[in-house]
Amino acid sequence: MRVDVRVTAEADELRSLHNWLRADTDIRRSSSLTLQEQPPEPGQMGSLVDVIQLVTDNGWSAASFVVALAAWKRTRPQDPRIEIRRGDTVIVLTQCSDDEIDRVVRALETPAADAAPEA
Numbered sequence: 001m002r003v004d005v006r007v008t009a010e011a012d013e014l015r016s017l018h019n020w021l022r023a024d025t026d027i028r029r030s031s032s033l034t035l036q037e038q039p040p041e042p043g044q045m046g047s048l049v050d051v052i053q054l055v056t057d058n059g060w061s062a063a064s065f066v067v068a069l070a071a072w073k074r075t076r077p078q079d080p081r082i083e084i085r086r087g088d089t090v091i092v093l094t095q096c097s098d099d100e101i102d103r104v105v106r107a108l109e110t111p112a113a114d115a116a117p118e119a
């Protein structure tokens with residue numbers, strides 16, 4: 001499964017989240033994390049880091065992932081908005097309440113509509 005994570009803040013915040021997730025043993029063991037860049041706009045020097053791409057395997061835990069996102073978010077002096085995209089599903093993590101965390105975990109655990117059927 002592929003999950004893209006965006007943070008509405010400066011690029012340094014996305015790099016901070018990337019480092020935070022890479023430090024989590026469960027996430028590192030069951031997924032591959034990469035920073036994806038968008039091409040520079042005309043007249044812009046260099047590219048911008050746009051998204052963290054997470055590719056998971058069968059041992060991945062959506063709950064561990066969302067709890068790690070919420071823990072990172074709570075450490076930030078500003079209140080970044082975290083957007084999680086899986087296929088056509090977009091989920092936003094804002095307040096990190098228990099109800100919101102449960103909602104995000106359920107959305108990530110629901111089989112994607114665009115996923116190929118199991119053989």
